[in-house]
Amino acid sequence: MPIIAPSMLSADFLNLGRDIEMVNNSEADWFHLDVMDGRFVPNISYGMPIIAQMKKLAKKTMDVHLMVVEPEKYFEDFKKAGADILTVHYEASTHLHRSMQAIKALGMKAGVSLNPHTPVSVLEDIITEIDLVLIMSVNPGFGGQKFIQQAVNKISKLKAMINEAGCNTLIEVDGGVTLDNAGTLVAAGADALVAGNTVFSSPDPVDTIKKLKQAGK
Numbered sequence: 001m002p003i004i005a006p007s008m009l010s011a012d013f014l015n016l017g018r019d020i021e022m023v024n025n026s027e028a029d030w031f032h033l034d035v036m037d038g039r040f041v042p043n044i045s046y047g048m049p050i051i052a053q054m055k056k057l058a059k060k061t062m063d064v065h066l067m068v069v070e071p072e073k074y075f076e077d078f079k080k081a082g083a084d085i086l087t088v089h090y091e092a093s094t095h096l097h098r099s100m101q102a103i104k105a106l107g108m109k110a111g112v113s114l115n116p117h118t119p120v121s122v123l124e125d126i127i128t129e130i131d132l133v134l135i136m137s138v139n140p141g142f143g144g145q146k147f148i149q150q151a152v153n154k155i156s157k158l159k160a161m162i163n164e165a166g167c168n169t170l171i172e173v174d175g176g177v178t179l180d181n182a183g184t185l186v187a188a189g190a191d192a193l194v195a196g197n198t199v200f201s202s203p204d205p206v207d208t209i210k211k212l213k214q215a216g217k
Contacts, residue, residue: 002186004212005030005063005172006205007196008054009045019200020057026209030063030085032174032194035078037068040092041140048074048081055082063192065113065174067140068092072099079106087111087134087172090118100129111172115140116148120158128167132192133158138175147176152188159189179211186216 006028011019023031033051038044055062064083066074071088072095078086086108093099096112103110111132112123116139123133135158137151155171162169173185174194182193193212202208 001213001217002182002190002215003029003170003172003192004209005032005192005194006199006209007032007034007174007194009034010196010200012200016054017057020054022205023209024057024059026206027213028060028199028209030061030192031058032196033062033064033083035064035066035068036140040069040089041067048077051078051081051083058082061085063087063172065111065134066092067113072102075099075102075106075108079108083108085109085111085132087113087132089113089115089140090122091115097126097129100126104131113140113174114154116150120154120161123158124161127161127165127169130167130169132170132172134172134174134194135190136175137173137177140175145176147178147181151175152184155185155188155190177212179208179215182212182215 006023036043036045061084062082063085065087086103100110109131112130113134115136137148138145170191172192173190177193177195178198199205199208
């Protein structure tokens with residue numbers, strides 16, 4: 001069964017405590033937290049203070065996705081705020097190997113995210129150092145976008161690369177994940193599904209999470 005990571009960017013920020021408790025009490029595995037700086041992506045979201053507050057209530061893994069330039073400046077800050085997994089963008093990291101080592105040295109799992117236009121082949125020489133690869137199946141920076149179909153092919157290629165390297169790197173998919181395509185993503189090799197609008201816009205988020213968890217069965 002896939003890991004389900006509801007994207008808190010789609011939560012109701014006036015009732016954030018309520019939505020965190022909903023995720024705590026659901027079959028979800030992780031909280032997916034999108035940090036945007038208005039430079040790497042057009043939008044600005046939230047940062048360390050909000051994540052630190054969420055950590056007080058959250059009973060599950062804090063999966064933090066940095067969509068920021070110069071992410072290495074903030075590794076220690078996000079560790080202090082409560083991140084368990086810290087993912088940086090390949091496109092924003094000049095020294096990716098060093099970043100992976102620095103994140104792990106702080107006691108977090110280290111992830112790399114790829115934008116839709118970036119091929120998985122760029123990770124070939126470093127895949128054994130990465131705990132998680134986040135495939136963006138929409139252009140990062142906005143919620144509610146349409147799923148980019150080519151992502152399925154990327155997941156399959158990445159899975160083959162991971163198997164060939166003999167490592168345990170997880171594949172996470174973010175963007176346009178729905179109940180309709182979740183099974184296809186898991187079949188292609190996805191281990192973790194990020195879902196924002198699909199969960200938080202549904203009349204029964206707990207039931208939607210449960211259905212996503214059954215994907216690929």
